[in-house]
Ligand SMILES: *[C@@H]1O[C@H](CO)[C@@H](O)[C@H](O)[C@H]1NC(C)=O
Ligand SMILES: *[C@@H]1O[C@H](CO)[C@@H](O)[C@H](O)[C@H]1NC(C)=O
Ligand SMILES: *[C@@H]1O[C@H](CO)[C@@H](O)[C@H](O)[C@H]1NC(C)=O
C-alpha cells in the first residue's frame with residue numbers, strides 16, 4: 388500500500404503539473420522523468436518540476452519543440468467523412484519510434500478512422516493529443532466487413548503513454564443501440580436473437596503506466612473505455628456521456644487491472660458508470676459524478692463457476708444521481724474467490740434505486756439454479772452515504788449466499804430518504820454479518836453479529 392500511495396502521490400503531482408502547464412514540454416518532462424527513474428536512478432528531478440522547466444537536452448532554449456507528429460502532415464483530411472485511418476497509422480508508427488513524441492490530431496478537424504490497433508512497444512513518453520474530433524464509421528452498415536465489431540480504438544502493449552487533449556471522441560453509437568437484437572429494439576418491443584456484438588470505443592490491453600485525461604468521450608456503441616490486463620492507470624478530468632437508454636454503454640470498465648486512479652470525472656450513460664471485474668486490485672475512485680447510469684459496480688463476478696478476485700477498492704466523494712443502482716457488488720452463484728477490502732465513503736445519492744446493494748444471486752434470467760459455492764464477500768464498509776432513493780426498490784439490499792455469508796460489513800452514517808412517495812423502511816438482509824456503527828435511516832436490524840466462517844472454511848475462497 389505504501390508503494391501504491393507513493394505512486395498516486397506522483398500521479399497527483401504530475402497531474403497538477405499537467406493541468407497547470409499549457410505547453411507540451413511539461414508532459415515530455417514527466418515522461419523523461421519516468422524514463423530516468425528506470426534507466427538512471429541517480430538523476431531524478433524533483434517531483435514538482437519548476438513552472439517553466441528548462442529542456443534538459445538543450446539548456447537555455449525553452450522554446451524547442453518536442454517531436455510532434457501531426458496527423459495532417461501524414462495525409463489526414465479531417466473533413467468528417469474521409470477515411471483517415473492510414474494517416475493515423477503512419478503517424479503512430481513514426482511517433483512510436485521516438486522518445487517523448489506527440490501524435491497530434493489538431494482542433495478544428497473531424498477525423499474518421501476505422502477499427503485500429505495502436506500497438507507497442509513504443510518509446511516512452513508518447514502523448515496522443517486529440518484536440519479535434521475523432522470518430523468511427525457511422526453504425527454497423529458502414530463498418531468495414533473485415534474489421535472486428537467488438538472494438539474500435541485499441542492500445543496494445545504500450546508502456547508510459549498519455550492520451551489527452553481538448554478534443555472529443557464521438558462514438559456514433561446510435562445505429563448500434565437500435566439493432567433489433569438489443570433489448571426491446573425488435574419489432575413490437577421484442578428482442579431478436581443472434582450475435583449482437585458492438586464495438587467498445589476505447590480499449591487498453593496489456594499496457595502499463597497510462598494517463599487518460601481531459602477528453603470528452605460520447606455515444607459509444609458499447610463500453611466507452613475498457614482496460615484489461617493493465618497496471619498503473621490514471622484517469623482524470625474525463626467527461627463521458629451517452630443517453631440513459633443506450634444499451635450496455637458502461638462508462639469505464641476494468642478487468643485484470645491493478646493500481647488505478649479515477650478522479651474528477653463526469654459519467655452519464657445507459658449502464659454501469661464504472662464497473663470493476665475480476666482480477667482488479669488497488670483501485671481508487673474519487674470525485675466522480677455518475678448519472679444517469681447503473682451506478683458503480685463491482686462485478687458481475689464468478690460467472691460459469693469461475694474464480695474471481697477483487698481487493699482494495701475505494702470509492703470516495705462520489706455523487707450518484709438518477710441511477711438504477713448506487714454502489715453495488717454483484718456475483719453469480721457457483722463462483723469462488725473473494726471480494727475484500729472495499730470502502731464506499733462520502734457518497735451523495737439523488738433519486739437512486741438500490742443505493743446500497745450486495746447481490747450474490749445475480750442472474751440474467753429467472754432460471755439460475757441454487758448452487759453451494761459463491762464468491763466470498765468480506766470487509767466492506769459503507770460510510771457517510773446520504774441522499775434520496777427511488778422507492779421502487781429498498782435503498783439497502785444485502786442478499787448474500789446461503790452457504791457463504793457476507794462478513795464484516797460496516798455501515799456508518801447511512802441516511803437515505805425517499806426522493807418522493809412513501810418511505811420503504813424495509814431493508815433486505817439475507818445471511819449478512821457485520822456492524823452498524825451508527826443508526827441508519829431507514830433503520831436496519833438484520834445485520835448479524837459475529838464471524839460465521841471458520842478459518843478453514845474461509846481459506847477455500849483465498850485468492
Ligand atoms: C531552440 O531549438 C530549436 C530546435 O532545437 C531551434 O530551431 C531554435 O532555433 C532554438 N532557439 C534558440 C533561441 O536557440
Ligand atoms: C476532489 O475534490 C476536492 C474538492 O474539489 C479536491 O480538494 C481534491 O483534491 C479532489 N481529489 C482528487 C484526487 O483530485
Ligand atoms: C434458492 O434459494 C433461495 C434462498 O434460500 C430460495 O428462496 C429459492 O426458492 C431457491 N431457488 C431454487 C430454484 O431452489
Ligand SMILES: *[C@@H]1O[C@H](CO)[C@@H](O)[C@H](O)[C@H]1NC(C)=O
Nearest residue numbers: 728729765766767768795797
Ligand atoms: C473489517 O473490515 C475492515 C475494513 O472495512 C478492516 O479494517 C478490519 O480489519 C476488518 N475486521 C476484521 C475482524 O477482519
